[in-house]
């Protein structure tokens with residue numbers, strides 16, 4: 573099977589898997605449990621903190637045939653269909669490359685049709701701050717009179733660029749930067765599951781260099797464990813890790829790549 577980057581392989585699949593965002597996940601889980609789910613959400617926060625992952629979990633949770641305390645089961649035909657992409661009722665739109673008013677107009681038209689298989693259609697609009705003024709207005713109309721069977725999750729790293737008229741029609745959730753301690757725990761868990769032999773201080777170094785982003789931490793771990801010409805190198809802390817990273821694929825973001833080796 574083709575190699576899959578660790579950060580993709582380890583995308584959280586339930587609300588309980590999402591690290592460091594309990595203020596978001598517990599609230600949404602309760603809404604799902606009580607069958608009181610809002611029609612539009614705005615997920616704000618810096619990169620790699622779990623916005624897209626949570627939006628995808630949400631899309632399964634509200635459509636799951638056998639939800640587990642607000643979490644999706646990830647086993648029923650609906651969950652599986654959404655996970656493998658064979659159910660087309662969940663749409664992800666990258667607003668940065670579909671920023672025009674026509675994109676939102678066609679979305680509006682499409683949203684009018686009921687879902688083919690699932691109970692709810694879900695539109696996940698990533699980088700929503702990148703929409704043009706016209707597109708924002710078209711989206712506003714849609715959020716004002718949403719069809720019953722449609723839910724929206726808007727995500728952004730730049731909340732201040734989202735018009736107040738949009739955010740006031742959404743339930744807003746602010747994703748926090750993940751603490752180094754939480755990142756370390758997750759790295760350790762993943763290393764154990766992957767059979768990666770990692771020293772604690774090496775993982776702590778990556779966790780603090782990631783600056784609150786779990787994706788950055790996992791992207792940084794990846795080259796550290798890739799095979800080298802002299803065989804796979806166990807994660808050694810300090811100078812070893814720095815030297816090895818410079819010889820292989822520096823991620824360019826963590827301080828072992830930025831500081832001189834030695």
Ligand SMILES: Nc1ncnc2c1ncn2[C@@H]1O[C@H](COP(=O)(O)OP(=O)(O)OP(=O)(O)O)[C@@H](O)[C@H]1O
Pocket residue numbers: 578579580581582583584589590591592593617618619620621622623624625626728729750758786787788790
């Ligand atoms: N809170 C988290 N708990 C566990 N893993 C996480 C978390 N946040 C991010 N990750 C890891 O990082 C990857 C990317 O996360 P995700 O796409 O959800 O981030 P995002 O907030 O949408 O980032 P961006 O703003 O760049 O779109 C996930 O597949 C997962 O491996």
Ligand SMILES: [Mg+2]
Pocket residue numbers: 623624625698727
């Ligand atoms: Mg995202």
Ligand SMILES: [Zn+2]
Pocket residue numbers: 635636637638639644645646647648649650651652
């Ligand atoms: Zn399910």
